Amino acid sequence: MPELQRLRADHAPALLAFEQENRAFFAASIPDRGDDYFAHFAARHAALLAEQDAGLCYFHVLVDTDSGGEGEILGRFNLIDVADGSAELGFRMAEKATNRGLATAAVRELCTLAATEYGLTTLRAAAALDNTASRTVLTRTGFVPTGEELLLNDRPGLGYVRSTAGEACGA
Structure with missing residues (x-):
C-alpha cells in the first residue's frame, strides 16, 4: 500500500528516478524542470x-x-511558501500511478497533516x-476555485x- 512520507535524504535516488522516468509525462501538463534540475539534483535535494528543516516548506513523497528496498516513488506532494498559517499545495503523480485514487488520498492525508502537524489553516493551489x-x-x-485566473506554463489556469480548520480535506 502506498505511504505518504516526509521527504528525507535517503529518498534522493528514488526521487531522481521518479523525475527522470516521468519527465515527458509531467511536461505535458506542468512546466518542465529543465536539464539543470537533473544535472544538479543532489544540491537541489x-x-x-x-x-524543510527551517519550516519554510513541507515536502512529501508517496512511496x-x-x-521492496527503499520503495519506488509514485508521487510528490508539497506545501511551499509556508507563512501566516497558509501554504501553497503542489503535487505530481507518476504516469503509471494515475487514475487509481492515490493522488486524492494523498492530498486528503496532507490536508490533515497541514492542520494537525504543521498548524496551517489555509491551503492554496492552482x-x-x-x-x-x-x-x-x-x-x-x-x-x-477562487475566481483568480492564472497563466500556468502559458496555459490558462485557476x-x-x-x-483546513476543523475537518479533514474532502472527508
Whole structure:
C-alpha cells in the first residue's frame, strides 16, 4: 500500500528516478524542470531538505512500500511558501500511478497533516484549465476555485483555496 512520507535524504535516488522516468509525462501538463534540475539534483535535494528543516516548506513523497528496498516513488506532494498559517499545495503523480485514487488520498492525508502537524489553516493551489486530473483531485478534496485566473506554463489556469480548520480535506 502506498505511504505518504516526509521527504528525507535517503529518498534522493528514488526521487531522481521518479523525475527522470516521468519527465515527458509531467511536461505535458506542468512546466518542465529543465536539464539543470537533473544535472544538479543532489544540491537541489539538499536545499529542499534545508528549507524543510527551517519550516519554510513541507515536502512529501508517496512511496510504494510494496516495491521492496527503499520503495519506488509514485508521487510528490508539497506545501511551499509556508507563512501566516497558509501554504501553497503542489503535487505530481507518476504516469503509471494515475487514475487509481492515490493522488486524492494523498492530498486528503496532507490536508490533515497541514492542520494537525504543521498548524496551517489555509491551503492554496492552482491548476491549468486543461489539467482535468489535478482539478478533479482539488475539488474532491474540498478545494474551491477562487475566481483568480492564472497563466500556468502559458496555459490558462485557476487558483483554488481550502480551509483546513476543523475537518479533514474532502472527508
